[in-house]
Amino acid sequence: MTSELVLERVRLPEAAAFPEVRGLRGPLTCLGEARFGMLAGVVGAARNCYETALRYTLDREQFGEPLAGFQLTQRKLADLVVEVNRAALGALQISRLKDAGRLHHHQVSFGKMANVRAALEVARTARTMLGGSGITLGYPVFRHMANLETVLTYEGTEEMHALSIGQAVTGIPAFR
Numbered sequence: 001m002t003s004e005l006v007l008e009r010v011r012l013p014e015a016a017a018f019p020e021v022r023g024l025r026g027p028l029t030c031l032g033e034a035r036f037g038m039l040a041g042v043v044g045a046a047r048n049c050y051e052t053a054l055r056y057t058l059d060r061e062q063f064g065e066p067l068a069g070f071q072l073t074q075r076k077l078a079d080l081v082v083e084v085n086r087a088a089l090g091a092l093q094i095s096r097l098k099d100a101g102r103l104h105h106h107q108v109s110f111g112k113m114a115n116v117r118a119a120l121e122v123a124r125t126a127r128t129m130l131g132g133s134g135i136t137l138g139y140p141v142f143r144h145m146a147n148l149e150t151v152l153t154y155e156g157t158e159e160m161h162a163l164s165i166g167q168a169v170t171g172i173p174a175f176r
């Protein structure tokens, strides 16, 4: 649950400060790391949704054949495969930039925004493929979907990441 926390007239002793960090660099570095973790983590959720939908539609028969044999279902499976793998490739490239020490914060914004959006789309489509079972907790898809809705907001809302990307492409910080 999100709640309000108000701190008034709080004074901390020198000993409570991080020894090597001054200003906002510490918290912003921490956020950058957490957001980087998110852009990779949501790929796992998306992949689990895709694999669940694939298994379900291969097992479940309607009109004498598996749901996976219908063209509309295969279209959805193809969309899921594209989104999951595109997100994974994005995470891989961003990880390589990080390893090389060349990662910029707007690239983390790009990855977080793109991959959370992709994972949500995958979860929503996978949910439809499970029919009524898709909204139960008997399968992991709905749980991922609800969780991904929160990920859209935390570690920087989609709007904030859009502004970060907007600044990178225009040179104009619209959030100030």
Ligand SMILES: Cc1cc2nc3c(=O)[nH]c(=O)nc-3n(C[C@H](O)[C@H](O)[C@H](O)COP(=O)(O)OP(=O)(O)OC[C@H]3O[C@@H](n4cnc5c(N)ncnc54)[C@H](O)[C@@H]3O)c2cc1C
Residues within 6 Å of the ligand: 002, 150, 153, 154, 155, 156, 157, 158, 159, 160, 175
């Ligand atoms: C499950 C969960 C866990 C969380 N965990 C943490 C945590 O561990 N640490 C932490 O610090 N925070 C955490 N948050 C808080 C989260 O980061 C905030 O909810 C988020 O920063 C948005 O702030 P707000 O809810 O006050 O939205 P508001 O400030 O009320 O904003 C509402 C909407 O307006 C948009 N908006 C605001 N300003 C602008 C603007 N200038 N231009 C365009 N759009 C704008 C926002 O992007 C948002 O979509 C968590 C949130 C959730 C849901």
